Amino acid sequence: MSPRFTNSVLVHDGDDCVIFDAWGRADDWLKLLGTRNLKLTAIYSTHGHPDHISAAPDLVDDTGCKWFLNGLDFDLYAWGDDLLIQFGLPPMTRGIMPISLPENPIQIFPNVNMQIIQMPGHTPGGVAFYFPDNKICLTGDSIFADGIGRTDLPGGDFTQLMQSISNFYNLNLPNDTVVVPGHGNITTVSELKTINPWFKPNK
Ligand SMILES: [Zn+2]
Numbered sequence: 784m785s786p787r788f789t790n791s792v793l794v795h796d797g798d799d800c801v802i803f804d805a806w807g808r809a810d811d812w813l814k815l816l817g818t819r820n821l822k823l824t825a826i827y828s829t830h831g832h833p834d835h836i837s838a839a840p841d842l843v844d845d846t847g848c849k850w851f852l853n854g855l856d857f858d859l860y861a862w863g864d865d866l867l868i869q870f871g872l873p874p875m876t877r878g879i880m881p882i883s884l885p886e887n888p889i890q891i892f893p894n895v896n897m898q899i900i901q902m903p904g905h906t907p908g909g910v911a912f913y914f915p916d917n918k919i920c921l922t923g924d925s926i927f928a929d930g931i932g933r934t935d936l937p938g939g940d941f942t943q944l945m946q947s948i949s950n951f952y953n954l955n956l957p958n959d960t961v962v963v964p965g966h967g968n969i970t971t972v973s974e975l976k977t978i979n980p981w982f983k984p985n986k
Pocket residue numbers: 784785830832905924
């Protein structure tokens with residue numbers, strides 16, 4: 784979690800859509816879905832910090848979609864209203880629980896394959912979502928274009944995050960894979976290798 788404005792991602796296949804990290808207010812998402820005539824089928828969260836899940840419970844309530852989050856981050860769901868207030872958002876609606884993330888391999892739509900990469904450290908249950916056929920990876924707050932996620936928040940563990948980033952490096956994703964972090968600029972694996980001093984293999 785870093786200051787301001789999370790990168791939420793909406794993927795659609797025809798009229799069906801999926802949201803990754805449903806940040807902000809559910810009302811705004813519902814307007815967007817209405818304008819585009821999209822039916823929300825699922826929400827996937829990279830981790831359980833409030834700036835990545837704030838709209839999810841109300842969206843589940845309003846649309847009946849499924850909401851997936853790593854079970855290791857369920858405890859974080861109760862935390863962080865102060866942060867939302869800093870963002871000018873109301874406290875989160877709670878009571879609707881997420882569902883544990885499914886096992887790989889996953890198809891978010893009939894022709895869209897996704898793999899979950901475990902990235903603990905920023906939070907215990909942090910993950911990246913990788914689309915091998917599309918060469919896109921959503922990394923949440925584990926790694927940013929030029930930095931890494933903080934580890935001073937509840938559940939954070941710097942050593943674990945360093946291990947996760949090394950493991951991620953060692954996956955050898957194609958250099959032209961587009962990396963969409965949880966905050967800030969979009970980058971690529973090749974740019975991370977050049978610019979991000981944290982993105983390196985295990986010694
Ligand atoms: Zn975070």
